Amino acid sequence: ESMSEAFAEHEMIYNDDGVPIDYKFISVNPAFEKMTGLKKEQVIGKTVKEVLPGLEEFWITKYANVIATGKPITFESYTETLNRYYLVHAYKTAKNRFACIFTDITPKKEFEEKIKKLNREWRLAYDNISSVIWFLDKDFTITRTNNAVIKILNLTPDEVIGKKCWEVVHGTKTPPDFCPALRVIKTKKKENLELQINNKYYEVVVEPVFDEQHEMFGFIHILTDITEQKNVEKEKQALQNQLFQSQKLESLGRLAGGIAHDFNNMLNAIMGNIELAILKYETNEDIKEHLLEARKAVLKSAEIASKILTFARNQESKPKKLNLNKEISQSLKILRRIIPESISLEFHPGENLWEVYMDPAHLDAILLNLCVNAKDAIKDFGKILVKTENVVIDSSLLSISPDARPGEYAKITFSDTGHGIPLEILPNIFDPFFTTKKDSGGSGLGLSIVYGAVKQNNGFITVKSEINKGTTFEIYLPRVLSTSSETIKPKEEILETTELIGFLPSEIQRNKVLIVDDEKSITEVIEDVVEKIGLGSVSANKPSDALKILEKEKDTIKLAIIDVVLPEMSGTTLAEKFYEICPDIKILLISGYADEVMAYSEKYQKKFEIIRKPFSIFDLTQKISRLIKE
Secondary structure (H helix, E strand, O other): OOOOOEEEEEEEEEOOOOOEEEEEEEEEOHHHHHHHOOOHHHHEOOEHHHHOOOOOHHHHHHHHHHHHHOOOEEEEEEEOOOOEEEEEEEEEEEOOEEEEEEEEOHHHHHHHHHHHHHHHHHHHHHHHOOOEEEEEEOOOEEEEEOOHHHHHHOOOHHHHOOOEHHHHHOOOOOOOOOOHHHHHHHHOOOEEEEEEEOOEEEEEEEEEEEOOOOOEEEEEEEEEEOHHHHHHHHHHHHHHHHHHHHHHHHHHHHHHHHHHHHHHHHHHHHHHHHHHHHHHOOOOHHHHHHHHHHHHHHHHHHHHHHHHHHHOOOOOOOOEEEOHHHHHHHHHHHHHHHOOOOEEEEEEOOOOOOOEEEOHHHHHHHHHHHHHHHHHHOOOOEEEEEEEEEEEEOHHHHHHOOOOOOEEEEEEEEEEOOOOOOOOOHHHOOOOOOOOOOOOOOOOOHHHHHHHHHHHOOOEEEEEEEOOOEEEEEEEEEEOOOOOOOOOOOOOOOOOOOOOOOOOOOOOOOOEEEEEOOOHHHHHHHHHHHHHOOOEEEEEOOHHHHHHHHHHHOOOEEEEEEEOOOOOOOHHHHHHHHHHHOOOOEEEEEEOOHHHHHOOOHHHHHHEEEEEOOOOHHHHHHHHHHHHHO
């Protein structure tokens, strides 16, 4: 009666065959009533099937076995009717009788279920973490792992548990010197490092684990696959390098343009004085021969300046709609002659290739320089392949180059099977004067000309190279949909003849020419030429002085020769001011840049002529004569 555990005594009921079929309650204690909620009066004398109709048959068999053998049993039981868990101890008390002492363990079972649920949830979370997480003992032996080891290391948990961490990660019997776990022993703090194994990158983090006494008894070892992140960083760095290279080339282009401008100014002064001297010593063959040689040197120097301007994208051009397949096919027939027979040259034209708007001379320059480069890169036998195709650049493809813009392009792929370009010099190949062919006299301008020509035609270029396999250039030129507007006036040919300067009729000789250039040496040369053809001349080195002269002598000044690049204001702006003072004045612009002329307002575009630096006095004479006579 005083027991805290519930107690009930039962009598087994058998059928005529001696088979146990039920049992009835003989007595119960107060703890039974309290624990089950069943009153003594409700159960005494009644069978268990009457009290608990849902009782399973195996309980009757279990208790009958206790009576038959006399051996007590202890077990846990769940009673669905009462929705409770019990710890039951059953033993025999008399013939056909047994007693049960049971304890309500429902709170314990519920707690255990919570623990099991938490363990299941923890295990699910643990196994779904994308990083490999190991528990290591003090000897660095892996005691537990999650399932990420299957995906990241292609190993099963059984293949790693029981092994040292370095055996699994590095495949070694001893830890490497940089092992973070070894450092943790010394520092008692988290340690980490990045590893590259084959083509994979990993981040390793090792943290110490302490017990309640703050004694370190193991480690948590986290291995994360960061390959994708590293690849993204590499791509980002590559794009930043490309952007830097593009910006550097733009800066070099501006610098090269400025150098070429100054260079052309000096060449112009030299050229003019040489040609004036040729006229002076026309009958002295010995002196004339030396002067002609000097003139040839100036012309060669002018070619270098022209190449620099092409890189700077300031070379004047004559763009038009082009069928690239047709143009490339014709160019390659000519270029075939400069390529040894041991190198095959193939062209695979794309179908229905879009037209582009560019200067054919620029396309020829691109193909020529790429062919020369490829020829030099292929030592003996090899192949040069040129192919074309249509491509559409959308936002997903803008990463191929910082110069890429969305749109439709005709793409030229130029590849060779040469020795390739080392990765460390790849960013420099478009720099002017950069060359790896110093022994063979390379100028270092070939690829810079290619770059400048592509950029001048609103395209962009990419390059890929692999040592001993070859190099591929991809040139993207924007598709043209309609005929473009009037192009810039063509570059004047530099004559190599020593034609005599023709004198103008006497009625024209009363006119004056106003010469405006900030280089005194150039104004002096032009003054000499103007005076030799019978015209008067007046010069100024600043636009403000030129405006004062024109205001004063506007009745006699019929022609102004103006350098486009001037202090105070541009030559084109000065020309507009001249037109305001003298609407009928003729203008001859001296230019070394295409961009200078393109900036000129459409209002006056058809009223002026252009002569390109460095010019011969014979070209200058023809221009002056034509403008004065009009």
